[in-house]
Amino acid sequence: MDRLAGYLPVLDWGRRYDRQAFLSDGLAAAIVTIMLIPQSLAYAMLAGLPPVVGLYASILPLVAYAVFGTSRTLAVGPVAVVSLLTATAVGAVAAPGSAEYVTAALTLALLSGLILFLMGVFRLGFIANLLSHPVISGFITASGLLIAASQLQHILGVGAGGHTLAEIGGALLRALPETNLPTLLVGAAATAFLFWSRSGLRPALERLGVTPGAAALLARTGPVLAVAVSILAVVGLDLAARGVAVVGEVPQGLPPLSLPPLDPALWATLVPAAFLISIIGFAESVSVAQTLAAKRRQSIRPDQELIGLGAANVAAAFSGGYPVTGGFARSVVNFDAGAETPAAGAYTAVGIALASLFLTPLLFHLPTAVLAATIIVAVLSLVDLGALRRTWAFSRSDFAAMAGTIVVTLGWGVEAGIVTGVALSILLHLWRTSRPHVAVIGQILGTQHFRNVLRHDVVCTPEVLSLRIDESLYFANARAIEDVVQQAVAERPQVRHVVLNCAAVNGIDASALESLELIMHRLGDAGIKLHLSEVKGPVMDRLARSDFVRHLTGRVFLSHHEALAELAPETTSRADLEARPAIDAARTFPERPRRRPG
């Protein structure tokens, strides 16, 4: 039963479900539903799909997640980045507007669902960790800019698509003369209103006497207001006759049962994109879910999240939808509105189902420019160019990964961008760890503590060279270590013992073992013994499986102090007893580096 509940979290929270939870979930669901109607239509448009597909993707997938997901507040459904990725992937195999396009989107949802599901079963969630924070942040920023640019065509009332900033910009410039003025007026007004509603609507409502909590939630209904007003304007002023594009016929009724085709060639073409969508969707969703869970001291299980999101996407594939994941803005609204259990998601699904049964006729006159405005305002809030400055200050190589991701995403498209970002962060990590920091260390007076001779006042003996290697030893840095030891010994002709302090060595692979053996033999030829100190348990276990420790010319010491007490007893005992100056760590570090070691 417990094991089953692990795979079906609904069995756990469902058993304790009560009236209080029902009321909280219901209120949250009502607010999320109102927010989701325009969003789902708009994101479907962004994905190049008929708007109704967005509604379909917001019904069964939410129910599936409510059954299998572990987050109590995550709001699943269409999101901006995944919609853009869908447009890119599906656009490569079918013409927008064709029946094949819709079928390919279904197939993409099915593949993405299966990939997520399999990753969950085989507990491969760690793959998403390869998306480093700067890469995700840069990717979201760049996709936000791309998406906003791609929606300008709807605001201008022209056709101007593209996959890169240059393509979109060029198409817009060429199409500029054909701008439809009424469309531009509607689009600009909607955009301005929505931007204002993000910051200005809430204080305005509070001034009108609405309580702060209610005002915060009502302010989220800006898009629905814009939708309602614009429909009235189109009908009242007959804007459609003046060239304002509208959504048009939206089929009324519940989602159809759809069967993605079993077409091996199509599957093979879409698998890489489905993998990318799965990883990016999962990474985004799980970080939102974790942040919200931590706020209420709850927890989520990432591997079960994979299964939950996988089930949601499979549900989307069989009910006329397209790839979905947990959305940031909607989940925050769900959380703030007081959702207590995943049931809130199921209630939202009911709300959207009712909307597709009864509200779709009203959407006929909705201008696409207003949907575009909804998208632009939503995605520009995700653009965070300030992160570039903060990351630059913290680490040049993280900055390089972030900047590379942004530039390639904007210039070559989303798929190239994310692949470049991951490759860059892996290569930069290898590069950073390929030139390890190695410190000559000595004893701090009056302690048994050994620190870098360049940063601290320490005591050393000329016969014993203590080196602290500040990196795990593996193939990328094995040769560098050989060089460092060789050079350090060459500079100190009096040395008889080299003690490698391995407190910072967290692993030794076969390449590094080879190098250690080489170092030992070279030192041995020069009459110098090689000792190790503070080797960690797991590393020692590993070394014990080779001949290295048995052939070691020196010894393995538990602590560096023990090593020095044995190899240089006089100096060490004097240093032990001597009074030490008062040192404050926080002050010692940043202000006293006498020389920045490489």
Next chain:
Amino acid sequence: MDRLAGYLPVLDWGRRYDRQAFLSDGLAAAIVTIMLIPQSLAYAMLAGLPPVVGLYASILPLVAYAVFGTSRTLAVGPVAVVSLLTATAVGAVAAPGSAEYVTAALTLALLSGLILFLMGVFRLGFIANLLSHPVISGFITASGLLIAASQLQHILGVGAGGHTLAEIGGALLRALPETNLPTLLVGAAATAFLFWSRSGLRPALERLGVTPGAAALLARTGPVLAVAVSILAVVGLDLAARGVAVVGEVPQGLPPLSLPPLDPALWATLVPAAFLISIIGFAESVSVAQTLAAKRRQSIRPDQELIGLGAANVAAAFSGGYPVTGGFARSVVNFDAGAETPAAGAYTAVGIALASLFLTPLLFHLPTAVLAATIIVAVLSLVDLGALRRTWAFSRSDFAAMAGTIVVTLGWGVEAGIVTGVALSILLHLWRTSRPHVAVIGQILGTQHFRNVLRHDVVCTPEVLSLRIDESLYFANARAIEDVVQQAVAERPQVRHVVLNCAAVNGIDASALESLELIMHRLGDAGIKLHLSEVKGPVMDRLARSDFVRHLTGRVFLSHHEALAELAPETTSRADLEARPAIDAARTFPERPRRRPG
């Protein structure tokens, strides 16, 4: 002048060149020349090129390396693995035997030379470090098997090529009925003799009264003996008429001046292969050079080696050759024969030039089966399947990288093999470091030393949780650390302080910083303070560039002992004074792990 000598090592050793060095180098060169003549013909055949190309590749490239290289004993020229890679790359763009094939090989040498040269100028030699030891070892073993299999066709006197073991095996099976018996006899006899000469010739010579040193060197002339005897047999028994394939007309004279074509399409096609050849050739060459240099307490400069090998390949491209690098067996012979300076290489070039001027008519009747036997015996000595067992014992993930490289090289070809090997070792490294070992630590009685509570008898306080993180913190493990801390705290309700011992944390990237902030906020919400101890200088410098240290709820302590002395003064001072049991590190580790921590 010193700077110039850095780029032209010849200026350095050339100034002190004397008669003694000349005699030593001359003797070594004579022996290497005798060894190189059959090898260069054979490796050119392996590369699918006319045998004379092997001679050409053994003249100017050796002179170029003597001027620019830093190893005093490396013997540059055609080698087996690079010849196989050349056959694969060039075979993809031109038909063997065609003029385009030879031109493409020249182009490959030029590209490889330029790539090596640029890597040297930009000091990018570390790229070769991405080839881990198990990957190189597995690759050499698998290529050795592939090469040996590919030469069986010449022993049988049939045509049966292929790029994978399955292709070659299938072709051989189909061709078996057409075996030419006289060829098989010659080939089998040569193979048997060469295998015997590797182990039996030396003791036989010693029994004949030859001094051990001379016997060791003379034993290396086995291939030349086989060549000479087989030429006599072909002429005397008129074996050519019985279907024994011979080398045929070899052009007489010095290498022609050749100009690789400036064909952008061809260049673009060959660049990936040229890059692979450069990296693999460099990695193999530099490891031979370093091993030999260490034996005489000399040193080489890897970045200058790139320039030396680059110059050698450019020279090959302009003198009718094909890609070259430093060879293992030949360099060892050169070293054992007493070569003292790179001049030995230049003298070898003179020897080969004389051979191409005067000896080529004699090579007309040389059976290709004997060249094939030379290759088979040479490459099988590089096959080391025992390394699989040793690596398995040491590390499963290194074994996986090695086995993966071998399987893919044999099954899908050399290029796929090496790319798989590199990708596998990088992914396995990320996977290993993505689940860091985190130890709860306590104080060892009577010391200021803190170790894993599961492996040592230590003292802890319930209010203070000391965690030692045994890994640098970066994107692949940032989320794992969040989980570990959260769980460790959840298991210990009494905890008021968490001290993260960062002695093993060698780096913190932007993703990990984000996670640390999250950990701090979550602990703060639970009324727990987060402290750091033993943060290394470079890591502290990095942290100081963010807001993290300023907002830290706890403190940064110089040593873990200081942290505990401040946070739990009573327990710590008692532990400081208590007598400790005698501990021997070497015995403590492997035998006392009460539980293997994950």
